Amino acid sequence: MPEANKDRIGLQFDDLRLQLMAAIEWKGLKQAQLISFVIDTGSPESFISQAEVEKLQIPTKNRPVEGEIDVGGSRFKKIDIQKITLHLLKEGSSAMLSLSTKLSALKTTKTSEHKKSIAHTLPSILGLDFLMTHNLSLHVFPKEKIAYLQTEE
Amino acid sequence: MNSLDANVSIVQLLRNGQNDLSWFSDNSDKFKNEYDGKFVAFHNKQIIDTDANFDSLLNKLRKDNVDTSSVFIKFISKVKMLL
Numbered sequence: 001m002p003e004a005n006k007d008r009i010g011l012q013f014d015d016l017r018l019q020l021m022a023a024i025e026w027k028g029l030k031q032a033q034l035i036s037f038v039i040d041t042g043s044p045e046s047f048i049s050q051a052e053v054e055k056l057q058i059p060t061k062n063r064p065v066e067g068e069i070d071v072g073g074s075r076f077k078k079i080d081i082q083k084i085t086l087h088l089l090k091e092g093s094s095a096m097l098s099l100s101t102k103l104s105a106l107k108t109t110k111t112s113e114h115k116k117s118i119a120h121t122l123p124s125i126l127g128l129d130f131l132m133t134h135n136l137s138l139h140v141f142p143k144e145k146i147a148y149l150q151t152e153e
Numbered sequence: 154m155n156s157l158d159a160n161v162s163i164v165q166l167l168r169n170g171q172n173d174l175s176w177f178s179d180n181s182d183k184f185k186n187e188y189d190g191k192f193v194a195f196h197n198k199q200i201i202d203t204d205a206n207f208d209s210l211l212n213k214l215r216k217d218n219v220d221t222s223s224v225f226i227k228f229i230s231k232v233k234m235l236l
Contacts, residue, residue, distance in 0.1 A: 010171075012175060014181070015233075021171050034223050036174060055224075056221075056222070089167040094164050096164060120207035121228040
């Protein structure tokens with residue numbers, strides 16, 4: 001049972017990776033769209049993958065480049081996208097936790113088709129920065145395949 | 154759509170998404186045998202289309218007027234990826 005005044009957001013196991021299902025919205029978007037993130041406490045940063053940026057058609061044109069980052073052995077530009085809202089489903093209810101947040105979009109620096117193809121295999125990631133910013137704790141019980149985020153006061 | 158309807162709609166979208174992800178995960182071994190090295194688009198517990206190239210798959214979905222807002226595209230490989 002969740003502690004009083006704390007909400008739980010269920011995570012799903014996918015091939016021993018923790019996945020968070022979210023609905024994403026940004027200014028100008030007609031309806032929320034689905035996006036899944038890997039929760040990766042080994043990552044100090046959070047970002048939306050190139051594949052998701054292209055699938056969701058998140059506007060990146062004329063947006064500032066924040067720098068570069070290596071992910072999965074490949075180098076990407078980090079693009080500053082407009083503020084987004086992530087809606088997360090609270091466990092055991094029909095209520096949502098809606099978080100206004102800033103994430104970077106990734107764009108590969110490679111030009112070969114093979115390297116671009118590899119870039120498309122990378123998932124979107126929520127790292128430790130996201131958990132800290134939004135005051136979320138992570139709870140994992142691998143044997144029971146139970147995992148969730150919990151809001152902290 | 155008013156605010157309440159919009160919220161109900163998003164909750165349903167999320168539930169459907171979780172169901173789809175569970176289904177995908179439950180069938181991952183089978184999919185690895187069938188679609189190794191391919192990008193797979195799925196929705197409502199069905200594979201919609203596949204392609205070895207992400208851009209080609211996305212183009213096919215859009216050409217078929219598939220609403221990609223609730224479609225998942227995942228890369229399937231027998232080789233594990235470490236981030």
